[in-house]
Amino acid sequence: SNVRIENLNRDDELQELSTSLNLMLDRMQRYIDQQKEFVSDVSHELRTPVAVIEGHLGMLKRWGKDDPEILDESIDASLQEADRMKHLIQEMLDLTRAEQIDVQYPNAVTNVNEVLRRVAGDMAMVHNDFNIQLDMDDLPADTKIQMYSSHLEQVLIILIDNGIKYSTDLKQINISAGVSEQIVSIMVQDFGEGISEEDKTKIFNRFYRVDKARTREKGGNGLGLSIAQKLVSSYHGEISVDSVQGQGSQFKISFPVLSKAKAEELEKLDNE
Ligand code: ADP
Numbered sequence: 403s404n405v406r407i408e409n410l411n412r413d414d415e416l417q418e419l420s421t422s423l424n425l426m427l428d429r430m431q432r433y434i435d436q437q438k439e440f441v442s443d444v445s446h447e448l449r450t451p452v453a454v455i456e457g458h459l460g461m462l463k464r465w466g467k468d469d470p471e472i473l474d475e476s477i478d479a480s481l482q483e484a485d486r487m488k489h490l491i492q493e494m495l496d497l498t499r500a501e502q503i504d505v506q507y508p509n510a511v512t513n514v515n516e517v518l519r520r521v522a523g524d525m526a527m528v529h530n531d532f533n534i535q536l537d538m539d540d541l542p543a544d545t546k547i548q549m550y551s552s553h554l555e556q557v558l559i560i561l562i563d564n565g566i567k568y569s570t571d572l573k574q575i576n577i578s579a580g581v582s583e584q585i586v587s588i589m590v591q592d593f594g595e596g597i598s599e600e601d602k603t604k605i606f607n608r609f610y611r612v613d614k615a616r617t618r619e620k621g622g623n624g625l626g627l628s629i630a631q632k633l634v635s636s637y638h639g640e641i642s643v644d645s646v647q648g649q650g651s652q653f654k655i656s657f658p659v660l661s662k663a664k665a666e667e668l669e670k671l672d673n674e
Contacts, residue, residue: 450618451490458476458483459476493629503636508668509671511548514546515545517555520555525575529566535577540580541579547660558577564627568651572594575591584659590652592652593649608625609625638657639658
């Protein structure tokens with residue numbers, strides 16, 4: 403019956419209403435602040451490539467007609483910069499999409515073994531100057547997680563790409579995976595420059611780069627790891643890094659493993 407509602411006096415009700423309204427307003431304000439910050443970050447990041455293109459167009463206008471060398475150089479540099487902007491815009495879209503994942507879809511079942519084999523193979527082919535090792539000794543056959551394969555692939559590619567980008571003499575990447583207590587962990591290890599203690603906490607922030615100028619040369623926007631982190635946490639996973647400066651880094655991602663029964667149930671739903 404509705405005794406409790408009748409007993410609640412008007413003041414209590416109003417109090418409760420205003421508390422929940424205030425909570426909602428706080429949440430909205432936080433959301434608006436985050437959006438503002440994002441727009442401000444993005445504008446800042448786009449300013450550099452636009453300024454570079456502008457500079458080259460100015461050169462072209464002044465000297466391009468008479469100096470074929472400047473003509474070539476400025477056109478090449480502008481094309482390169484436009485390409486970088488395109489890349490940046492794609493990464494920003496990826497980041498926004500990663501924030502909006504709905505893991506309720508039944509067809510989000512990924513066979514970790516298959517994805518690892520595929521990604522490691524593809525990366526080895528693209529980067530044939532690198533030795534890319536895959537060790538699945540501790541990974542039971544057909545380990546499955548609730549995630550879209552394309553998202554696991556995306557995270558792995560970001561981590562392997564970084565390992566390659568920040569490698570030094572030893573051009574080797576070790577990928578390994580294992581399951582313990584129903585958690586699957588995947589490790590991506592490189593033997594490159596490593597990351598300082600201070601930077602370890604910052605590298606997952608969007609647009610953060612340890613060395614802005616040098617990373618820019620390598621085509622980095624500082625978005626890869628924030629995309630990876632968003633993707634991983636959307637699927638109730640975790641991402642962490644272990645690193646010794648000058649010796650290399652190891653990134654680890656982990657996810658809850660689907661029981662056989664649950665995986666079959668989801669796969670059946672997907673086929674309906
Ligand atoms: P970027 O596209 O610039 O590589 P990320 O978000 O992927 O952006 O990485 C942020 C920064 O973290 C990089 O600029 C780099 O300084 C550092 N970093 C990421 N991965 C590694 C790694 N494997 N070894 C050393 N530094 C790394």
